Amino acid sequence: MTDSTTPTVVLVHGAFADAASWSGVIAELQEHGVPVVAPPNPLRGLASDAAYIASVAAQIDGPVVLAGHSYGGAIITVAGATANVVGLVYVAAYVLDDGESLGELQGRFPESPLGANLRQSAYPVEGAGPAVEVTIAPEAFPEIFAADVPAEVTKVLAVAQRPLAAGAFTETAATAAWKTKPSWALVAAADQAINPEVQRFGAERAGATVVEVEGASHAVAVSRPKDVAGLILEAVRATSA
Template sequence: MAIQPTPTVVLVHGAFADGGSWSGVIAELQRHGIPVVAVSNPLRGLASDAAYIASVAAQIDGPVILVGHSYGGALITVAGATENVTGLVYIAAYVLEEGESLGELQGRFPLSPLVSNLKQATYPVDGGEPAVEVTIQEEAFPEIFAADVPADVTRILAASQRPLAAGAFEEKAAVAAWRTKPSWALVAAADQAINPEVERFGAKRAGATVVELEGASHAVAVSRPREVADLIRDAVRATS
């Protein structure tokens, strides 16, 4: 029987972050000889961002495990329908159903403190009116996004936030890849950006293998990279 190649792990960051937020996780995976790519997520809209992630995955030779943090979870739910994707890993993430939006999923539960601490700005759109994008107010960022991360690191994360197009909250997922692909989920039990109940609900609905980390903030990939990498390695082993 032919040995399956080790899947390539594609890490998809969420809103208010960039690929550097995975650095500790990348180091752990590389230490175990697992090929890994951290994608730069455009953060401009669910359909367009998912199409970009899908195109990255499709151009990788061999099987791919998609890992999504936060909003990135919604993207891998759609992009995971790509043929060579063999598993999905959700890290403190939104796990959408087909035809569901982020706003609808979030609306099932009490809102997190994030919602009242967003700052709006606009950005130009070719041939159209300026569109709205959001970031987290800097003074609220440490408590909401990264309460278990050292203060000096959190200040850098707050200053280097990447905004999310506000329209992304209303777009509906075209497909739910977890219906046909195995999934794993990590719930950050002290998350102030996404209500942990939202994470638990989505993971359970998807039939995911779930790990819950007590005291973990939304920035769990920064604060607890080893535990995040361990779950990803479980997915790699299960699908190899």
């Protein structure tokens, strides 16, 4: 599939995960000859995380399709304004409007079990007092994050979580790239971390091409990599010059 006009896919993981969560999706995309990059998402705040991902995209020669999982969806909404980004793919993700925060979007709908199972910790900030970051209580992680992933895998994922700065929930999006770039969205219909209604609302508001995966948990990229890669491939084909 690769030629000079095939976009590079940049996979942006969300909170409580890392780039390895895309492993199955990466393998599928590579089998189809699609260039792919899965950078680390710093998880320190919407503006700074988006700036980092935008810098990754801007340094890629040629067009880019950004795919974001969970909080990564908020990141690609802002970073997608980068000139060479030609498409956005939201995977069980937040699809923010400009001027909107994660908390505001979530607040429109009943809260998922995630909120009651977040564990707070402090982390140092240079030149300032400690800040707060959150992870999912390990005992609640399998049901909330990865109910359709084998138990032996979730035991590892639960203790390998990457925490999200709590301030990310109140930062507002500086822009909404879906207003000028085509978008696609996968709704994980059995998600216990982000209410599927939140996913549907944001995707429909963005005018995204939407697919739903019945029975899929929040960790849909781990449990259903072919479904996720299939939607990304659709976006790649649609945006290839």
